[in-house]
Amino acid sequence: MNTIVAPCVDDTAPAELLKRGERLLEPDVYRTCLNGQPAVVKDYTRYRGTPLSPIARLLVRREARILQRLSGWKHAPALLGTIGGLALGMEFIPGQSLSAAQSVGIEVFEQLQYALTRLHAAGITHNDLHGTNVMVSGGVPVLVDFTSAWRSPRWLPVHPVSRQLRRSDMKNLLKMRQRLTGERPSASEAAQVADPRWVAGVRAAWKRFYRRFKGHA
Ligand SMILES: Nc1ncnc2c1ncn2[C@@H]1O[C@H](COP(=O)(O)OP(=O)(O)OP(=O)(O)O)[C@@H](O)[C@H]1O
Ligand SMILES: [Mg+2]
Incomplete structure (x- = not known):
């Protein structure tokens, strides 16, 4: 290294x-x-x-x-x-980023979904998954920009925060897929990325705090 x-x-x-x-x-x-x-x-x-x-x-x-x-x-x-x-x-990865690509086949997203599952299985979350950070080269999706990525140590049991980061990666992927291929998440995919109650609670509390803060500012 x-x-x-x-x-x-x-x-x-x-x-x-x-x-x-x-x-x-x-x-x-x-x-x-x-x-x-x-x-x-x-x-x-x-x-x-x-x-x-x-x-x-x-x-x-x-x-x-x-x-x-x-x-x-x-x-x-x-x-x-x-x-x-x-x-x-x-x-250098030759090709186009997903956000620049004119049309992207569903098979690119199948590979991307598999790749993301492998990445997560290795204990790594990308944390910045969007169209400009995925290059498509010869039909193969390649993830770039690991600046925000996080790797959990192998000995650490999967933490709720890591689980949330994985969900968020997958949610971003499904959003890109819907935008580029029109395919909506299946019921099981939607369930897989649905926020657990504690996340929804934290989010709602943050929104309330932020609105009040802005109201006083
Ligand atoms: N290995 C690579 N091969 C080809 N193009 C790349 C590669 N790495 C980065 N790029 C291109 O350069 C752009 C910027 O790189 P990168 O995303 O790593 O930087 P960044 O400053 O984090 O960008 P952003 O904030 O927009 O995500 C990428 O969106 C991609 O189009
Ligand atoms: Mg980037």
């Missing part, structure tokens, strides 16, 4: 900006080549020497650790390494 990858020295492959980090602790994301391999770099180096640098390093380390755990899995990009602690290099 924490392999230092030499920056690409291939002049013929200039970096192409995929997304400029504008909000707090958002990385610049660009496509480049690392050691001759097409790569994507998530780059937080603008935080070097600032008070936010330790947090940015932590984000890089966490995402790298998750990608390392998932190495060899076709539904996540391979980790290529970290660069100076503030940037992360990973395999």
Whole structure:
């Protein structure tokens, strides 16, 4: 882990900006080549020497650790390494994101559902599952952006919060499926993602508090 990858020295492959980090602790994301391999770099180096640098390093380390755990899995990009602690290099996934795709077959969602089940079985939740974080490459869905992902230690029994995070991943997936294929969740899927009473209670209490807070502000 924490392999230092030499920056690409291939002049013929200039970096192409995929997304400029504008909000707090958002990385610049660009496509480049690392050691001759097409790569994507998530780059937080603008935080070097600032008070936010330790947090940015932590984000890089966490995402790298998750990608390392998932190495060899076709539904996540391979980790290529970290660069100076503030940037992360990973395999470039050619294709389109789900949000850019014109039409997506139901079989992509079948694979995605299976992939998500496997991810959860490995104790990992993605926690930011939306169209721009799923690339479809040659008909295979590939999850990207594991910045918010969480891995529960294997020895820990499944915690209600982890269960809630899994439900929330699945809920996001079903929403994307409905939007892109028109297929509504089946009765058993709807039951699987329904909030338990304690979550509904916490949510309602939060809404009440927030409304009152806004009323006084
Ligand atoms: N390995 C990859 N291969 C191809 N494209 C990628 C890869 N990783 C990221 N991208 C593209 O770059 C975009 C931004 O990357 P990423 O989602 O990791 O950053 P982010 O700052 O967390 O973005 P957001 O806040 O929009 O989710 C992705 O939505 C995706 O389109
Ligand atoms: Mg993203």
